[in-house]
Amino acid sequence: MKKELLPSILLTIVSIVLLAWVYPAIVWGIAQFAPNKGEGFVIKGKDNKDYYENIGQNFTEDKYFWSRPSAVSYNAAGSGGSNKGTDNPDYLLQVQARIDTFMAHNPGINKRDIPSDLVTASGSGLDPHISVQGAKIQIKRIAGSRGLTVVQVAAIVKTHIEAPMFGMGPERINVLQLNIDLDKMKY
Amino acid sequence: MNPQILGVVVMFIATLLLAVPLGKYIAKVYSGQKVWTDFLFGRLERLLFKASRINPTIEMTWKQSLTALLTLNLIWFLWVMFCLLNQSWLPMNPDHNPDMTPDLAWNTAISFLVNCNLQDYSGETGVSYFSQVFALMFLQFVSAATGLAAAAVVFNALKDRTATQLGNFYNYFVKSCTSILLPLCLLIATVHVFQGTPMTFKGKDTVTSLQGDTMHVSRGPVAAFVAIKHVGTNGGGFFGANSAHPFENPTYLSNIVQMIAQILLPFAMIFAFGFYTNKKRLAWVFWGVMTFGFLMLVVPAIIAEVHGNPNIANMGIAQPDGNMEGKEIRFGAVASAFWSIATTVISTGSVNAMHDSFMPVSGMNMLLGMMINSFYGGVGVGFLNFFIYVILAVFIGGLMVGRTPEFGGKKIEAREMKIAMIIALFHPFLILTGTAIASYLAAHDTNMGWWFADAAGKHNASGWLNNPSHHGFTEMLYQYTSSSANNGSGFEGLADNNPFWNISTGIVLLFSRFLPIIGPVAIAGLIAQKKFIPTSSGTLKTDTGTFGLLVFAVKIIIAALAFFPVLALGPIAEMMKMH
Incomplete structure (x- = not known):
């Protein structure tokens, strides 16, 4: 040695x-x-402010599309998931509560149409995306609170669908980008 | 084809297509032939040897090689302990993160030294940039190179000849760093930089969200880190959420690149063995056995995750994307399930979704991947683990047909068998003992005193569980399995940053790294000295499908006998309860 x-x-x-x-x-x-x-990639907001494109943000107001639930409340200085097991009773109560909240803010929707990504926490707690169905189901609420027509909001959602890369992977929508562009709309 | 399924199929085939030529390249590097990267990296090697006063042409025996390996590892351990315990005043700490506690530093230093990367800290708050780069990322390189160099010694020993001199360990080590790891990492880091992964030495940024909340966004030199984390099958993330973090793994493309990066070298090392020892058929048999095992684990996991959580289905909502708890939209359930099994059969342990929240059948298959630990396995060491099973299979096969056990024209005798058995049985021993102790303490809710305190300051042992019942048991089982397999992924709900878990897993890590390196190198060294017997009609042929099946059976029997009871208490019971 x-x-x-x-x-x-x-x-x-x-x-x-x-x-x-x-x-x-x-x-x-x-x-x-x-x-x-x-x-870190940035996108410009309405007032020319920079936002991180890949870091999801928390949205609670009715006029914005909501992101997915986060176990760390979108703390970008302490990422993480819930780490709850699939049959943990506390966890299942929490999911039920999220469904109830969602139903209360989106009257008139069919419960069966809520996709699971809107009531489950992401792995990083910072997921910038939601599924296409996750955006579609919020259209009615957004239109109502912004005084837009459902057709107008559906049109802007459609332009924000990111297609699978070369036919691989899931379709998705960047919530922050969508909300920024929603703010830029004239009404 | 479903776009998500297509994604993983393309990933797998692309890896194989890249691994064969890379294997040929690696064989050339270790046998000292000219390779096309010499114009740059060859010069670099000569510079390194000159500066460290090493003559790379001096041949070493297997014992000298192991001495060099252990000496290097000891020095690295001391250096990293120093960094982690003093990071608060060392430079490059813009976020003012504090020093690690001694037990956390012990766990972290060992865990990166042994290529495991179990992380009881969170990257954003637990380490400075200096520690990330000069301590942890440095270890990610050299621990991978250690595994590769040890495998190179074994390759050399398995040539068709009698020898005691098995090449120069430093030479294998340096070449692994400069000619294999470094070029691959530069390539992969470059891709990541253009996909949106940060590479900056600036600290946290403060931004106001669209809704008006104040957010602190952690950044750092992530791109360089994430490349070696996968190429070296280390798996330790820059951020707490590892490759689920949208900076660490920003797009579906970066996800594919990281997946290929982590399986590439484990694949390539099998083919490198074939090219180096001129046993190409045998290499394909090995690869076939490993792939068969991998598919048996990955297919049920993908089906379970796509199918979703029945408890959530019962609430009356749709699960078009499967079980999404702990998963990211941009990867989807299929790529996340594929990753979870790939990262556990090879010893990476990085995650792009939270393993704690997977379906029980996926959790069981992750555990099985780590329990068997050689369906591909980590860089270099995966091959060494597989080699142990080959020795066992040769012996059992020899006894079954009444022939002298031989491998590669060398007799396998009592001494080699004893070493192989100890290595094969030590892995279940470490896992089961650790789990037994931890579950005993948790079940009796023992007052742990100094050894443990939960967030509320209570010292009850059950406080380290994040989930009740069988799933809680699986959390503890997973932690020791991950440590003993040098994997590093976790059921992260477990509260593991406390002296009990830091120290106990640290000990498991040390044993489970160095014994499975020393054992196979010793066996190979002993075999190399023996007389070479040319193949005759009395030789048990190893490069056939039948022998492949035998190796597979030996693995399954050892794993099933050792681990079935413990799996029955954890994931299997959880599964039964759910349906």
């Missing part, structure tokens, strides 16, 4: 320089050519 000590220490030092210093520096250099210089 003694014989190996010096080369091992030296090898450790040069590996740290290469792998923990040179390598991240190169990636950082490449990131300078990426949108927003590797500080």
